[in-house]
Every structure is written in C-alpha cells, then in structure tokens.
Amino acid sequence: MNPVSAVEDASAQPELWAAAAPAPAPQPPPHFVGHRERLRTRAIAGGLAAVPDYELLELFLFRSIPKKDVKPLAKQLLARFGSLGAVLGATPEELKTVKGVGEAVALDLKLMHEAALRTAREEVKRRTVISSWSALLDYVKTALAHEAREQFRVLFLDKKNQLIADEIMNRGTVDHAPVYPREVMRRALELSASAVILVHNHPSGDPTPSTADVDMTRQVVEAGRPLRITVHDHLVVGRNGTASFRALGLF
Numbered sequence: 420m421n422p423v424s425a426v427e428d429a430s431a432q433p434e435l436w437a438a439a440a441p442a443p444a445p446q447p448p449p450h451f452v453g454h455r456e457r458l459r460t461r462a463i464a465g466g467l468a469a470v471p472d473y474e475l476l477e478l479f480l481f482r483s484i485p486k487k488d489v490k491p492l493a494k495q496l497l498a499r500f501g502s503l504g505a506v507l508g509a510t511p512e513e514l515k516t517v518k519g520v521g522e523a524v525a526l527d528l529k530l531m532h533e534a535a536l537r538t539a540r541e542e543v544k545r546r547t548v549i550s551s552w553s554a555l556l557d558y559v560k561t562a563l564a565h566e567a568r569e570q571f572r573v574l575f576l577d578k579k580n581q582l583i584a585d586e587i588m589n590r591g592t593v594d595h596a597p598v599y600p601r602e603v604m605r606r607a608l609e610l611s612a613s614a615v616i617l618v619h620n621h622p623s624g625d626p627t628p629s630t631a632d633v634d635m636t637r638q639v640v641e642a643g644r645p646l647r648i649t650v651h652d653h654l655v656v657g658r659n660g661t662a663s664f665r666a667l668g669l670f
Contacts, residue, residue, distance in 0.1 A: 454490070455481055472503040483527045484519075492519045500565075505658070507532035508565025536561050540585065547580040548616065548651075555616075556654075556661055563620035563656040571598050571619040575612035576651070583610050598635050600642035607648050615643070617653040626657035633669055640670055 462470050462478060470478070473493045480489040499517050500506045506514075511525040520528075539558040548555055555574075562585075563570060569591040575583045586606065589597055598619075607615055617639060619632075636653045643650055653664040664670055 454488070473497055476503060476506065479527070479531060480524070483524045492517070495519070502565075502658075504561075505565040507535065510567065513567065540582075544582050548574065548576055548582055559618050559654055559656050560661060563618065564658050566620050567622055569620060569622060571617070573603055573606070574616040574618065575607055575610045576614040576616070577611070578613045580614060580651075583612055598639070600635075600639045603639055604642045604646055604648060607643070608646065612648065614649040614651050615639075616651050619653075619655060621655055621657040624658035626655040626660050626662040628653075628655050628662055628664065628667070628669060633664075636664055636670055 458474060458477060462474070467475065473490070476493040476496060477489050480493060483489075484492070495517050496506045496514075497503065500509055500513075507528060509528075511522075511529060514520050514525040514528060515522070536558075539554070539561045542554040543551060543558050545551070546554075559572075563572070570587060571589045571591070572585060572587050574585050577583050588603060588606070589599075591597060603615065603617075617636060621627075632653070632655060636650070639653075640650045650670070651665070653670070655662040655664075
C-alpha cells in the first residue's frame with residue numbers, strides 16, 4: 420500500500436485516534452459537598468442548640484441553594500444585619516441587597532421568621548396573657564425587635580385576659596408611627612375586647628420610652644376609661660430589650 424494512502428486512510432477515520440486517547444480523569448466533587456455532610460452529622464450528634472448561628476443559617480440555606488457553598492453567604496448575612504434574629508427580621512428588599520440572595524432565598528428566610536412568630540403566638544394564646552408574661556415578651560421581641568421601621572401594634576384581650584387579636588394599627592418611619600386613640604378604641608369595641616396592651620418598637624434598639632410615647636399612652640388610657648376598656652401596659656421593644664410602662668410607673 421502506498422504510504423501516503425495509508426496516512427490518508429487513517430486521517431479519514433478520526434474516531435480510531437480518539438479511541439486510543441486516554442479518558443479524562445474523573446473530577447473530584449466540590450469541596451462543599453463533604454462539608455455539608457460533616458455539618459449535618461455534627462448537628463445531629465451534638466444537637467441544634469450547640470450549632471453556632473452562622474452554621475444554623477448554613478443548614479437552612481442548604482435547602483434554598485442545593486448546589487453551592489453557602490458558608491460565605493451565611494457569614495455575609497450575619498455581618499450585614501448583625502444577628503440571626505436581625506437576618507430573619509429584615510424585609511425581603513433588605514435581604515436582597517446581599518449578593519447571592521434572590522427572591523427565592525429571601526422568601527425562604529421570611530418563611531423561617533413567620534414560623535418562629537406563629538410558634539411564639541401560639542404560646543401566648545394557650546393561657547391568659549397575664550399568666551404567660553414571659554411568653555408574651557418573647558412573642559413581641561420576635562415580632563418587632565428587628566423591624567427597620569417603627570410599628571404600632573395592639574393586643575386585644577377578652578374578659579379573661581386571653582388574646583383575641585394582635586393587629587398592626589400603624590406603620591411609620593424609623594422613629595415615628597402615628598397613633599390615634601379613637602381608632603384603637605373603635606377597634607376594641609368591634610372585637611368586644613375588655614382590655615388592650617399597646618406595643619411598639621424603637622428601630623434604634625434603645626427601648627427607653629420617649630416623652631411622646633408617654634403622652635400618647637395617657638391619651639389611649641383616657642379614651643378607654645369611659646368605655647371600660649383597660650390599658651394593661653405599653654411595651655416598647657428594641658434590640659437591647661423591652662420596656663414596660665407599667666413596670667416603670669409611667670401610667
């Protein structure tokens with residue numbers, strides 16, 4: 420056979436050359452695959468209570484982002500907002516300012532917050548509010564401690580001091596939410612409430628009542644007096660704690 424023809428015959432069948440080439444080495448799995456399994460194992464063995472906040476957030480994000488290393492994102496969220504509670508309390512718009520958080524992740528984080536809020540509310544509803552004061556404080560802190568805007572809520576109670584409803588009466592700015600005593604009492608009458616607890620937050624973090632807070636509370640007390648609707652307390656919630664008007668002797 421002509422040598423040239425032999426070369427041409429071989430070049431006309433490239434698959435013969437390809438078959439002889441070594442197969443590419445298998446790629447190792449991404450490093451975070453092993454990390455996820457190790458973290459899950461540690462969480463199961465030691466209990467979730469022993470897991471630090473960033474790893475708890477990681478475990479949750481595993482479900483939202485199944486094929487990516489989420490440790491950097493968990494740490495970025497905590498750095499941006501300051502705490503796990505603040506991450507969950509942030510609005511979807513605020514969450515999406517962190518690179519890597521899209522619509523789906525923001526929704527999942529808000530679902531986690533809503534679940535915590537409903538669990539705390541159930542504890543308050545089981546007993547009279549007065550006898551479950553610590554549960555009430557936990558609930559209002561979960562609801563309001565990390566809100567970026569001031570929010571005014573009213574807890575409406577029946578004759579047995581059991582919770583009828585928790586309603587947002589107004590939302591405001593970073594330092595003010597207008598309150599209308601007549602609107603509070605009108606809603607109390609509609610719900611056949613015998614008492615109310617006023618609640619609002621200070622986004623600054625400091626729960627110390629302002630002079631305006633005290634004046635407004637006294638107006639609500641006076642509006643309820645002729646209707647025999649009692650104001651049991653006014654709670655001011657901040658990241659640094661909760662202030663009770665009743666405990667402070669402010670009315």
